[in-house]
Amino acid sequence: MESNSIDQIIRDRRTIRTLTDQMISLETIHDLLESASYAPYHSKEEPWEVVMVSEQQERQAFVKEIMNSYERLDIWARYDQENLEKAKKRTQDYFLDVPITLIVTAPICTSEKSNLEAIGAVSAFIQNFQLAAWARQIGVTWRTIPVIFDQVFKQNVGVAVERQIIGLLDISAVDDKMKLPMSRRKPVAQWTKSLKEQVSEMSEGNK
Ligand SMILES: Cc1cc2nc3c(=O)[nH]c(=O)nc-3n(C[C@H](O)[C@H](O)[C@H](O)COP(=O)(O)O)c2cc1C
Numbered sequence: 001m002e003s004n005s006i007d008q009i010i011r012d013r014r015t016i017r018t019l020t021d022q023m024i025s026l027e028t029i030h031d032l033l034e035s036a037s038y039a040p041y042h043s044k045e046e047p048w049e050v051v052m053v054s055e056q057q058e059r060q061a062f063v064k065e066i067m068n069s070y071e072r073l074d075i076w077a078r079y080d081q082e083n084l085e086k087a088k089k090r091t092q093d094y095f096l097d098v099p100i101t102l103i104v105t106a107p108i109c110t111s112e113k114s115n116l117e118a119i120g121a122v123s124a125f126i127q128n129f130q131l132a133a134w135a136r137q138i139g140v141t142w143r144t145i146p147v148i149f150d151q152v153f154k155q156n157v158g159v160a161v162e163r164q165i166i167g168l169l170d171i172s173a174v175d176d177k178m179k180l181p182m183s184r185r186k187p188v189a190q191w192t193k194s195l196k197e198q199v200s201e202m203s204e205g206n207k
Contacts, residue, residue: 004135006131009131009134009135010131012134013130013131013134014139014180014181014183015139015140015141015142015181016139016140016141016172016174016178016180016181017141017170018139018172018175018178019094019097019098019099019170019172020099020172020173020174020175020178021097021099022099022172022173022175023099023173024099024100024138024171024172024173026052026054028136028138029052029054029100029102029171031132032129032132032133032136032138033050033102033129035128035129035132036048036125036126036128036129036132037125037128038128039121039122039124039125039127039128040121040124041117041121041124041125042117042120042121043107043114043117043118043121046121047106047107047117047118047121047122048104048105048106048121048122048125049104049105049106049163050102050103050104050105051102051103051105051157051158051159052100052101052102052103053100053101053102053103054099054100059096059098059101060096062095062101062157063092063095063096065147065153065156065157066091066095066145066147066153067088067091067092068152068153068156069146069147069150069152069153070088070091070146070147072150072152072153073146073147073150075146076088098170098171098172099171099172099173100170100171100172101168101169101170101171102129102168102169102171103157103159103165103168104122104125104126104165104166104167104168104169105122105159105163105164105165105166106118106119106121106122106163106164106166107162107163107164108162108163108164119164119166122166123166126142126166126167126169129169130142130169133171134174137173137174137176138171138172138173138174139171139172139173139174140169140170140171141169141170142167142168142169143167143168143169143170144166144167144168145168148165148167148168149165
């Protein structure tokens with residue numbers, strides 16, 4: 001992170017799945033959430049809500065809900081059955097070690113337009129949070145693991161039925177000595193076309 005320009009932070013930010021036990025204060029999380037809340041939104045009320053898992057007791061209860069949900073959803077059936085107990089323990093240990101998790105939700109809207117706007121705004125909020133965190137050497141993993149669609153999990157972690165989970169954000173400080181993952185993106189020219197080119201290619205394809 002050589003420069004703090006917004007462009008540089010956007011390009012440098014990576015999903016960091018390695019955890020450290022460096023303390024992150026709730027004050028810092030509060031500041032990051034406040035910055036994140038300057039995301040654009042297109043509803044009467046700001047659509048984001050956040051449930052925070054930070055204390056040890058909350059963490060234990062939260063991880064129990066994740067593990068129960070994995071059983072309920074039969075997630076383990078897809079795993080190598082010989083090493084199942086190890087896989088379960090690895091999953092449980094990982095979630096127990098995450099310093100702070102945020103459960104970020106949006107309202108479920110019946111109109112397709114409003115629902116898109118709610119999910120879009122909350123996704124912008126999450127990305128703001130990730131970028132502001134990165135600028136303070138804090139890593140975030142945005143997770144959409146299957147449990148977020150489990151109604152029982154949702155209820156047990158305090159998410160109202162009329163809301164949807166957009167992400168679980170696992171938060172951990174980035175260690176200076178950590179080897180950061182590389183990331184490449186496709187060149188812009190590969191996924192950008194003029195309307196004229198796009199329409200003519202589509203009509204060629206339809207022939
Ligand atoms: C909507 C969304 C859901 C994601 N869900 C997961 C997830 O469940 N587990 C995970 O490890 N990473 C998840 N990620 C992180 C992506 O895998 C990651 O952003 C991608 O590999 C690009 O890497 P980068 O963030 O370092 O650029 C998610 C990202 C987004 C935007």
